[in-house]
Each structure stands twice: as structure tokens, then as C-alpha cells.
Amino acid sequence: MSDPRLAELSRRLPDLRLLTAPGDLEHYGRDWTRRWTPAPLAVALPAGVDEVQAIVRWANEQQVAIVPSGGRTGLSGGAVAANGELVLSLERMNRVLDFDAVDRTLTVQPGIVLQNVHEAARSHGLLYPVDFAARGSCSLGGNIATNAGGIRVIRYGNTREWIAGLKVVTGNGELLELNRGLIKNSSGYDFRQLMIGSEGTLGIMVEATLRLTDLPPPSQVMLLALPDMDALMQVFALFRARLTLQAFEFFTDRALEHVLVHGAQRAIDGDYPYYVVTEFDAADGAAQDAALAAFEHALEQGWVSDGVIAQSEAQAAALWRLREGITESLAPRRPYKNDVSVRISAVPAFLHEMQALLAREYPQVEVVWFGHIGDGNLHINVLRPDDLAEEAFIAQCEHVTKLLAATLQRHGGSISAEHGIGLVKRAYLESTRSEAEIALMRGVRRVFDPNGILNPGKLFEAD
Amino acid sequence: MSDPRLAELSRRLPDLRLLTAPGDLEHYGRDWTRRWTPAPLAVALPAGVDEVQAIVRWANEQQVAIVPSGGRTGLSGGAVAANGELVLSLERMNRVLDFDAVDRTLTVQPGIVLQNVHEAARSHGLLYPVDFAARGSCSLGGNIATNAGGIRVIRYGNTREWIAGLKVVTGNGELLELNRGLIKNSSGYDFRQLMIGSEGTLGIMVEATLRLTDLPPPSQVMLLALPDMDALMQVFALFRARLTLQAFEFFTDRALEHVLVHGAQRAIDGDYPYYVVTEFDAADGAAQDAALAAFEHALEQGWVSDGVIAQSEAQAAALWRLREGITESLAPRRPYKNDVSVRISAVPAFLHEMQALLAREYPQVEVVWFGHIGDGNLHINVLRPDDLAEEAFIAQCEHVTKLLAATLQRHGGSISAEHGIGLVKRAYLESTRSEAEIALMRGVRRVFDPNGILNPGKLFEAD
Structure with a gap:
């Protein structure tokens, strides 16, 4: 505790749990992005609101930046502390x-x-x-x-x-x-x-x-194999019109390969380019019949190549794992992630442009994508080839992200659907928000945080 | 158009529809509150976004306040123009x-x-x-x-x-x-x-x-007569648990009297102190049976004294009129209105305190109340006695509103549930929002409207 600012903090809050061991700084200084080297000043773990307020007052006086911190599962670097910040972890306030x-x-x-x-x-x-x-x-x-x-x-x-x-x-x-x-x-x-x-x-x-x-009514889970991308929107429109959807998620054959390698069980034989996991209300026989009829209609139209309905909770969980296991199966490769959205009506045109862009810009690179079609939200995961250095890989990805951001802008989309901007996407914020909006955001920030101590450098460059 | 500011506006926007006749100023200068004398500078009726932007730029240069204006059905004076403002009516932009x-x-x-x-x-x-x-x-x-x-x-x-x-x-x-x-x-x-x-x-x-x-599923509409105030929460809890509610509205016998005088048809014989109009999903026989069973249970428990289910759309409309006609039936009396809310769980305690307060402070005054119990929202309408002058009446109401605001504050409630603050409630804002919040609100306002030209004096005192 040789830092005089920390000594002052401990003097004011003698009961505050404060960590400064290198292992703790590393652990609490990073999130699920692994691009920045953690370098916080210290980690504070307040036990209640009073301690949080006192820490903020101290930070204002000492001009120490604070990084509020939760489970650090973020994918945009919003909880990274790489510049001598105090990590304010809320993990003890968990009741x-x-x-x-x-x-x-x-x-x-x-x-x-x-x-x-x-x-x-x-x-x-x-x-x-x-x-x-x-x-x-x-x-x-x-x-x-x-x-x-x-x-x-x-x-x-x-x-x-x-x-x-x-x-x-x-x-x-x-x-x-x-x-x-x-x-x-x-x-x-x-x-x-x-x-x-x-x-x-x-x-x-x-x-x-x-x-x-x-609680939701009883539901059924279905896995569908699709012959091509255009079928995706057809099946979505059909299922939305005929069923009460709880979820409608899709992924590509490449995503499936990773999940299978990671231990999930194949549920449909054969190779298809696209898959959908959907869950819908099935309170009674009528709802189940409607689901079957929708599936058969899709099959007749050629929008669906094959499918399976879960017959038990265990089977439902196994089908869900094919979709939910994707992020985890890719994590060891530390993919570069894009998390983009457009209006649902813009999905088909955007998907075609996006695919052409990715094929052109990442010819030697594996790209795994999946997402929430009913929300217009796509997750694009770019995997670094073994023979490409990390730095060069990130530079290439950022170049492509710029192009992707421009494509999104043309389609009225967003560079961040659900991950946030953080450190990862702040350079692309102006493709989603206008100059005037960003200036207003900065103005509002100054109203709530005049000294700029709260998570500076996240969302936009520090001011 | 002798005002040089208006002459300048007309010069810049020769096609802008601009009204200055006394009748127009009065018409567009007021809303459903009738407490302020309309006195706008003029009324602008832009045809599109470009004209709106040009008007705002002109207003900044000329330091003219703008009152944005829609249907002017507001009950808090948010659209009143009583201080030489330009009314910017959006009624032509209605497509x-x-x-x-x-x-x-x-x-x-x-x-x-x-x-x-x-x-x-x-x-x-x-x-x-x-x-x-x-x-x-x-x-x-x-x-x-x-x-x-x-x-x-x-x-x-x-x-x-x-x-x-x-x-x-x-x-x-x-x-x-x-x-x-x-x-x-x-x-x-x-x-x-x-x-x-x-x-x-x-x-x-x-x-x-x-x-x-x-579109919602088919529904049924029911009118219930209740023996006392405590029964209200019992019936609400019962109906919410057993039915899928689309609406659950209540009103008092006094409210009913006014609607009946105003031409609505009595649907339940006898006099009861409280009434509920509720609408709920009734797609099939099972849902209708559930509604009947809930009603019978309430009857057995003594929570309901009588009730009627609409047998046709016309009858449903007639039952709804008993609730929806209240505001219109009171309008000629120009009631002083409170529109308050608390958490649903705080409704019983608040209702008792509120009733005691109203009985004590308005002994000679008729008070009509009704509201949305499922949202914790009560509308209190105070009617001016014929022998009390307007000014003295308002002064008395404002005195009671202060007491009511203090009661609300103790119960964590809001002085405005759905009408807004406007001119009518700005004096009571600090009972609902803290000093720190109001200071932040003023700060945010300065970010979006540095010269304070948009609806000054509404929400809080002009700054």
C-alpha cells in the first residue's frame, strides 16, 4: 500500500477490502476480451452503498479513474482496467x-x-x-x-x-x-x-x-436444417405467423463444427449450411399440431431440409447446446467479435452484402457467424489463422470492421447490438451515432460525472 | 405581422403557415387545463422537418420561447402558451x-x-x-x-x-x-x-x-360492484391470478353519479361505494368459465356485491362508458386534478391515508376519484363549490396537494403518474425527484437546449 492515494483511501475506509497483489490486479483488470494487459492501481470490493459513495468522493479528490466491475464476461472491453484505474468490483454486493x-x-x-x-x-x-x-x-x-x-x-x-x-x-x-x-x-x-x-x-x-x-407456458424445442440463407427469412416469417415464439436462433455449419468438436451431440445427420434452434409455446395438442404443420409446410416449400423436435427436457437441452455452446467452443481461439444489428426487414440485403464482404476481405480466415434473426442481430466471430501474428490479425480485423461499419450505416444498423461499445468498438461509434449525438452524449456525461472519473476511455475516447 | 421577430420569421420561411388572429392565439395557447390566459406571440404550423429546424434556429437568434403543441388535451398545462411564446403546432404533420x-x-x-x-x-x-x-x-x-x-x-x-x-x-x-x-x-x-x-x-x-x-384475443368485459375499499385489492389479486387481464379500472359512486347524469346507462341496480370495470382474455369456454368462477369466489368472500358480464359488443361499450366517460362528465366543472401513483403494494395504505386527508381537508368539497389499480395510479378530481371563487379554490387545492405530495413521498410515490408535470405540478416536483435529480435534469436540459427556448417554465421553473 505504498501508493499515497491508496493509503488515503485505506485511512478513510479502514474496513474496505482492497487488493493489490499482482494476481488480483490481473484477474480483476480484464474481461472476456483478452486484448489489453491488465494494469489497475488496485481493486476495491465495497460491502455497501456507503463505501461506494466514499470511494467515488476519494476518486474525485485524488483524480483516480474508476472501472465499475461485475462478472467481467463482457466482450467489448467495458470492464478492462489497463491504465492505473481503481477497479470497483461489486461482487461482494450480490444479495x-x-x-x-x-x-x-x-x-x-x-x-x-x-x-x-x-x-x-x-x-x-x-x-x-x-x-x-x-x-x-x-x-x-x-x-x-x-x-x-x-x-x-x-x-x-x-x-x-x-x-x-x-x-x-x-x-x-x-x-x-x-x-x-x-x-x-x-x-x-x-x-x-x-x-x-x-x-x-x-x-x-x-x-x-x-x-x-x-412463468412461460410449456414449450417445445425444434432444430431445423436449412438449404440456404434466403430460406432463413422464409422460415422465420412462417414460424412467427403460426407459433408463439420464445426464441428463434440460427447458426452456420462452421459454428456447428466447433460445438461438435467441443463435445455437443449431432442431432441431424448430413451437412447443411444453416441451422435454426427455435422454442415456442406448446401448451396443448393444438399448439403442437400447429408446429408440426408449420414444419411440414416449410419442408414442402424447400425452406427446410430436415428437422427434429425434442422429445424430452434432456433432448431440448442438447438441441439448445448446439446454439449456446458456440461462444464457449470458440473462446480458446480468442476470436475477434462483431456484434451487429439491423432492422429485421434489412436482414436479407445486409446478409448478402456482409457475406460478400467477409468472403472478399477474409479469404484465408475462418469466420463463424450466428445470431438472433428475430432481433436482426448477428454475431460474427473471426478466428486468427495460426500463421498470423496477433497484432497483424487485429489490424486486419479492424480494417474489415471499418468496411462492415460502413455497410451497416447504409442499412441503418448498429455496430453494437448487445455487447456495448467499450474499448473494442469506440472507433466505430460514429457509424451508428451521428456527430451531434456523440457531442450530446459527451455533454450528458459531463453533467453526471464532471471530472470524468467513471470508466474513462470506454464508449468514447476520454475527454 | 407588425412584430419584427415575426416579420423576420416570415421573411425566412415565406411558405410557413403563421397565425396571429386573437381567436387562433386563444385556441392554440391553451390545453385542457383552463387556468392560464393564453397569450402566445403567434402560432406556427410547419409542414415538415425543415421548417421545424428553421423555426428553432430563428427562435434561438430572436430569443423567442417555443411551446411544442399537439392535440392540447394535456391536463398539466404542458402545452399552455401564456407568456408570448411561439406555439409550434404539429397538427399539419399528421400522416x-x-x-x-x-x-x-x-x-x-x-x-x-x-x-x-x-x-x-x-x-x-x-x-x-x-x-x-x-x-x-x-x-x-x-x-x-x-x-x-x-x-x-x-x-x-x-x-x-x-x-x-x-x-x-x-x-x-x-x-x-x-x-x-x-x-x-x-x-x-x-x-x-x-x-x-x-x-x-x-x-x-x-x-x-x-x-x-x-391483435388481442377475444375478451370479455365485466362490471363489479364492491362493498368497501379493502375489497378492491382482494378482487384485483384474485382476478390477476386467475385471468389474463387487459384492463382493471375502478371508480367510486360519486364518479358513477356524474357519468349517469351525463347520459350513461346504469348497469347494476342499487348503490355501492366502489365499482370495477375489467376486461380479460376469453378466447374459449375455459377462460369464460374461469372468469365466472373467479366472480363467484369473490361473491362468496363478500369482496363483490353484484356484477354483470357484457353479452354483446354494444353492452361492453356501455360498461366501458361508465369508466371512460368520467373525465368528460367532469370537464364542464373544470376540476382540480391530481394524478398520482404508488407501487401496487403501497396502494392500500396510501388509499386509507389519502381518504382521511381528503375528508379532513375538503369537508365541503366534492372529490371524485377513480383510476388504474393494477398500475397503482389514482386520479383525484376536486370540484369547485359554486360559492367558492376560482382563486380561493385553487389556493385551497394547492394547499391540499402539498399535503398529498408529502403523503406520497412517505409511500415512495409520484406526483404525476401519466399527465406529466407541466405548469400544474412543477411546485411539487421535489416530493417525487430529489434535489440532486432535479439539478441533473437542469444540467441535461442545458445540453440539449443551451438557450432554454424549448417550453421554458414547464417541468421546472425556467432557468
Whole structure:
């Protein structure tokens, strides 16, 4: 604790858990991106709101930047600390504080892991519907900071729809209690909504009140093999019109290869270029018949080549693993990731342009893509060839990302659908947001964090 | 056009429709509140976005305040122009611009009347679900500016949930295209959400892209008579658990009296203190049986004294009229209105305190209340006794509103659930928003409108 700034922090908060060992700095200084060398000043693990406020006040006085930190499963570098920042980890603030059966809300601390939120909701016979593969390690605070989406957006929307109240410590150290669980509240600017998706640059979340909903009706899971890309939109339109979808996810043959190597079980024989995993309401025989009829219609039209319906929960889980295991199966290769979105209606044209672009720009490079077609969201994973150095690979990917950003701009899309901007995408922000918007964003940031201590350099260059 | 500022405006925009006749100034200078004497400088009716931007630039140079104006059905004075402002009416910008069947979105100009949005959606077999009694005259821009709620919030949420994209002209005259219809877009601060509910103080809406949804399943409408206030929450809990509610509205015997005088038909004989109109999914016999069983259970428990189920669409409309006709039946009396909300779980305790407060403070005054129990939202209408002068009456109401605001604050409630703050409630804003929040709101306003030309004096005192 030889740093005088840390000595001052310890003097003020003698009970604060503060880590400075090299292993801790490395562990807490990075997220699932592995591009930056962690170099935080220290790691603070506050036990409550008072400590968070005191840390923020200290940071303002000492001019130390703070990186708010949750499960560090982020894919845009939003939680990376590579420049002498204090990592403010919320992992000790991870409890369920309250459940209200009348309001159907769950109040939690931000460090709680998403899966624990799911389980707490289910223990009361209710559902917290935001869900995705990192559920076992991502924190709810991080979900809110990026407005996390995932695999159920087509039915339930993004994290934004499920936040009834937020307690936030601003860059000044002030505690705001935003919306306080109200359903209707038309009393000025909704800063709760402004905080959601702000990537830790406007405030540090210290408590959230989540709306819960009814458990979903019984469902069925189906895997479909498709002959070509155009069939994707046809099948989606058909299934959306005839069934009540809970999820509609797709992936390519290359993605499947990786998951199979990683231990998943093949569910359809033969090789097909595209696959869809879909889950839909199947409360009764009529709904199941409708699903079968939709499948048969797709087969007749040539939009689907083969398919399988899960006959048990175990089989449903095995089909889901084909889609959900992709990110994990690629992780050891540290892929360069694009996470883009367009309006659903723009997907076909964008997909064709994107495929042509990738084929032209990455001739020797393996590209694995998959995504949420019902949300217009594609995940593009570029794998580094063994004979290409990391630096040269990143440079090539950034060159292609620029071209991709320009394509997206023509189609009115976004350079970040659900991962956030962080460090990874800040150079491309102006393809999605206008110059005027970015100037306004900077202005708003100065209102909430006048000294720029909250996650500087994320979202946009530090100011 | 003797005012040199108006002469300059006409010189720049020779085709701009500009009204200065006294009748027009009065008509466009006021909303459904009738407390302020209209006194605008003039009324501009732009035909498109370019004219809106040019007007805003002119207003900055000439230091003229702008009051954005839609259907002027607001109940908080948000669209009142009583201080030489330019009324910028969007009523000529009232067209449907686009429908997209794949995205299921409708793109409209802000001056479109809500009912025309409903009809456009239905013509494509889809639903725009925000709905309330002023549907035939309120404008969609005004709905967005106040984050309008209404009678279907329990099922579909507020206006906020249905806005996929917004085009806005800021106080600088810059045009922002916010979110552009994307479902997933995690690329920085969501200014679309910030604009919703900002009451014309951050920008002027010039286009909105609305999400549509499936038409609701067939429904039934039921009127219930209740013996006392506590039964309200019991019946609500029962019906919410057993049925899929589309609406759950309540009103008092006094409210009923006014609607009956106004021409509605009595549907239940006898006098009861409280009534509920509820609408719920009734796609098949099973759902209808469940509704009947719930009703009978409530009857056995003594929570309900009598009830009637509509047997036809005409009868359903007649039952709805008992609830929806209230505001119109009171309008000639120009009631002083409170529009408050608490968490649903806080409703019983708040209702008891509120009733005691009203009985104590308004002993000689008729108070009519009704509301949306499933949203924790109560509308309190205070009627001026004939022998009390307007000014003294308002003073008394403002005194009571202060007490009510303090009660709300203790219960974590809001002084404005769905009407907005406007002129009427700005004095009570700090009972709902903290000093720190209000300071941040002022800061954000300066970012979007540095010269303070957009709707000054609304929401908070002009700065």
C-alpha cells in the first residue's frame, strides 16, 4: 500500500477490502476480451452503498479513474482496467434484498449473478426473462450497464424492459433512487432509462428492482436444417405467423463444427449450411399440431431440409447446446467479435452484402457467424489463422470492421447490438451515432460525472 | 405581422403557415387545463422537418420561447402558451409515413391523432396498444412527450415500450435520428428513452416509429360492484391470478353519479361505494368459465356485491362508458386534478391515508376519484363549490396537494403518474425527484437546449 492515494483511501475506509497483489490486479483488470494487459492501481470490493459513495468522493479528490466491475464476461472491453484505474468490483454486493409478491418485483444488489436471479424468481413461481449463455457468471449490474439482450428478446425484450427501479451513485458520489419500482411515473426525465446501457460512464449501479412475470407456458424445442440463407427469412416469417415464439436462433455449419468438436451431440445427420434452434409455446395438442404443420409446410416449400423436435427436457437441452455452446467452443481461439444489428426487414440485403464482404476481405480466415434473426442481430466471430501474428490479425480485423461499419450505416444498423461499445468498438461509434449525438452524449456525461472519473476511455475516447 | 421577430420569421420561411388572429392565439395557447390566459406571440404550423429546424434556429437568434403543441388535451398545462411564446403546432404533420410488415412497425408524423394510429395498425391486422379516453383528439407526439399510460398499461405497458425510433429536433435545431427502429442497439446513451416523457423541454418530435403487436384475443368485459375499499385489492389479486387481464379500472359512486347524469346507462341496480370495470382474455369456454368462477369466489368472500358480464359488443361499450366517460362528465366543472401513483403494494395504505386527508381537508368539497389499480395510479378530481371563487379554490387545492405530495413521498410515490408535470405540478416536483435529480435534469436540459427556448417554465421553473 505504498501508493499515497491508496493509503488515503485505506485511512478513510479502514474496513474496505482492497487488493493489490499482482494476481488480483490481473484477474480483476480484464474481461472476456483478452486484448489489453491488465494494469489497475488496485481493486476495491465495497460491502455497501456507503463505501461506494466514499470511494467515488476519494476518486474525485485524488483524480483516480474508476472501472465499475461485475462478472467481467463482457466482450467489448467495458470492464478492462489497463491504465492505473481503481477497479470497483461489486461482487461482494450480490444479495437478493427483497421480493414483493404484490408488485411482483425482486430487489437485488448489482453483483448478483444472473442465474441466481433466475432461481430467486422461480422460487416465487415467477420468471426473470432475460437469459443468455453467460448466465452462470455474468452479473446483473453488467447486464444493466450494457442493456443485455440474449436469446429471449423476441418474446420478452431486452434488460431495459425489466428494470423497475435503480439506485445509482453518480460521478459526484450522489446517490440517486430512480423510479423506485413505480409502473407509471411521468415526473421528468427518466434517468433510470438513461443509466441502462451507459456502460458505467454515468454512474455506478448499487441496487436494482426487477420486474418479474409469469412463468412461460410449456414449450417445445425444434432444430431445423436449412438449404440456404434466403430460406432463413422464409422460415422465420412462417414460424412467427403460426407459433408463439420464445426464441428463434440460427447458426452456420462452421459454428456447428466447433460445438461438435467441443463435445455437443449431432442431432441431424448430413451437412447443411444453416441451422435454426427455435422454442415456442406448446401448451396443448393444438399448439403442437400447429408446429408440426408449420414444419411440414416449410419442408414442402424447400425452406427446410430436415428437422427434429425434442422429445424430452434432456433432448431440448442438447438441441439448445448446439446454439449456446458456440461462444464457449470458440473462446480458446480468442476470436475477434462483431456484434451487429439491423432492422429485421434489412436482414436479407445486409446478409448478402456482409457475406460478400467477409468472403472478399477474409479469404484465408475462418469466420463463424450466428445470431438472433428475430432481433436482426448477428454475431460474427473471426478466428486468427495460426500463421498470423496477433497484432497483424487485429489490424486486419479492424480494417474489415471499418468496411462492415460502413455497410451497416447504409442499412441503418448498429455496430453494437448487445455487447456495448467499450474499448473494442469506440472507433466505430460514429457509424451508428451521428456527430451531434456523440457531442450530446459527451455533454450528458459531463453533467453526471464532471471530472470524468467513471470508466474513462470506454464508449468514447476520454475527454 | 407588425412584430419584427415575426416579420423576420416570415421573411425566412415565406411558405410557413403563421397565425396571429386573437381567436387562433386563444385556441392554440391553451390545453385542457383552463387556468392560464393564453397569450402566445403567434402560432406556427410547419409542414415538415425543415421548417421545424428553421423555426428553432430563428427562435434561438430572436430569443423567442417555443411551446411544442399537439392535440392540447394535456391536463398539466404542458402545452399552455401564456407568456408570448411561439406555439409550434404539429397538427399539419399528421400522416402515416410507412408501414413495415416484417418489422411490424408504423412510422408516423407526431401530429397524428391516436385513434388514427389505432386504425392504421388495425388495417394491417395489428395493434398499437396504448389507449385512453382522449384517443379521438390527443396527438401521438403529446403521448410520447408525457409517456402516456391509460387503460391498457396492465397488459401492454406505457407509451415508452412502443417507440422503436424517434426523430427529434433539439433546442439547437439539430435533427437526431434516435434508434431508427432497431430491436437491439447497445451503442451509447439511449436518447430515445430520454426524450420520452420530457414534455417538450429537450427536443421537438418530428417523426416516430411505433412497434405494433398481435391483435388481442377475444375478451370479455365485466362490471363489479364492491362493498368497501379493502375489497378492491382482494378482487384485483384474485382476478390477476386467475385471468389474463387487459384492463382493471375502478371508480367510486360519486364518479358513477356524474357519468349517469351525463347520459350513461346504469348497469347494476342499487348503490355501492366502489365499482370495477375489467376486461380479460376469453378466447374459449375455459377462460369464460374461469372468469365466472373467479366472480363467484369473490361473491362468496363478500369482496363483490353484484356484477354483470357484457353479452354483446354494444353492452361492453356501455360498461366501458361508465369508466371512460368520467373525465368528460367532469370537464364542464373544470376540476382540480391530481394524478398520482404508488407501487401496487403501497396502494392500500396510501388509499386509507389519502381518504382521511381528503375528508379532513375538503369537508365541503366534492372529490371524485377513480383510476388504474393494477398500475397503482389514482386520479383525484376536486370540484369547485359554486360559492367558492376560482382563486380561493385553487389556493385551497394547492394547499391540499402539498399535503398529498408529502403523503406520497412517505409511500415512495409520484406526483404525476401519466399527465406529466407541466405548469400544474412543477411546485411539487421535489416530493417525487430529489434535489440532486432535479439539478441533473437542469444540467441535461442545458445540453440539449443551451438557450432554454424549448417550453421554458414547464417541468421546472425556467432557468
